[in-house]
Amino acid sequence: MTIKWTLNGARRTDEVEPDETLLHCLRKVGCLSVKCGCETSGCGLCTVWLDGKPVLSCSVPAPRADGREVTTLEGLQAEAAELGAFLADEGAEQCGFCAPGFMMNVLAMARELKTPTEEEIQHYLAGNLCRCSGYQGQLRAIRKYLAKKGGEQA
């Protein structure tokens, strides 16, 4: 079946299978930042934005993207580079496999919550698992990233 959608700002038309997930559709069209992790809706590795909201692309049927706007890390290169620098500075990455999904959710949080508390940050990111247990480094990086963003907006 045919879907007409917007991917990273570009309108396009693609053929998808009725039982295809958005995750596999995205990887098929070259968005390889979207990782396939648990495939049971539990790890957050496949996080993308659907109409601006973070979703698990392993759970969204690809046909449901018809008429919608999908954003992956490929479409947020400037923001990714900026946040990635903070992650690098804090030693917050080890294998890096969880990073794209994690970054998509941090960037969504930064847009949704203006000045999140520590508890709100942990709550928002509870669905992003890191097998290397880099959570403390990630939290340090996020605090510094948000502080910089807050300073820019002030």
Added chain:
Amino acid sequence: MYTARNYIKAESLAQAYELNQRRANAIVGGGCWMRMGERMYDTLIDLSALELDQIQDRGEQAALGAMVTLRQLETNFMLDKCFAGLFRKCTEHIVGVQFRNCATLGGSVWSRFGFSDIVTALLALDCQVELAGAGRMSLEDFVKMPRDRDVLAWVYIKKDGRPVAYETARNSETDLPVLTCALSRHEGTYRAVVGARPGGPRVVEDRGWDRLVEKVLALEYGDNMRGSARYRRHLAGVLLKRCKAELEVTGG
């Protein structure tokens, strides 16, 4: 993972109902749990074009469409104000924000999972469901029914101002609950709901607190990998007490 030969975005509730009468077809909600199965479907029926993703304030009641996401329930200002933060409390431990942006109210209510935080919370309120075929009925009656080929469209909650509290015990944050507990008080009667026993939620009512506690502890609890029946019974007493303490703060 499921397989499917066709995917149809229903253009009306009547069409969705008609399509769903075939056993080989199924409604797809958020897709979160469905994809864990291995079923082969002929046609998946998508309700996302039917404007059922709305939370409406209809005066004396709140109307929630079946395609409302758990994240919408969690962050809706009207629900938070009218039901003392109940929906925030009963959704915030469910996996993560991304999951809650996918999972739907309809998927949670229709599936009637024993571990459902949502159904436990809703049962503490005066709540009805609207089905495309069978029409309106109380949620309490609905959860006792076996799953059939009907289509859940709306959930209605009476805004009667009753104080309500929600507590859950989990072995780890974002895991499925070991036990869920909701408590409300309306016109002098306590209404306790205990879910994840691990079976479906049970409702207990009484005007007297001590009798209510006795009834809750006398419910049937079972064992599974998350906890034993004995531990669940102990937790039921603990969570119920915590709920009562919350009610006292909010005037219940």
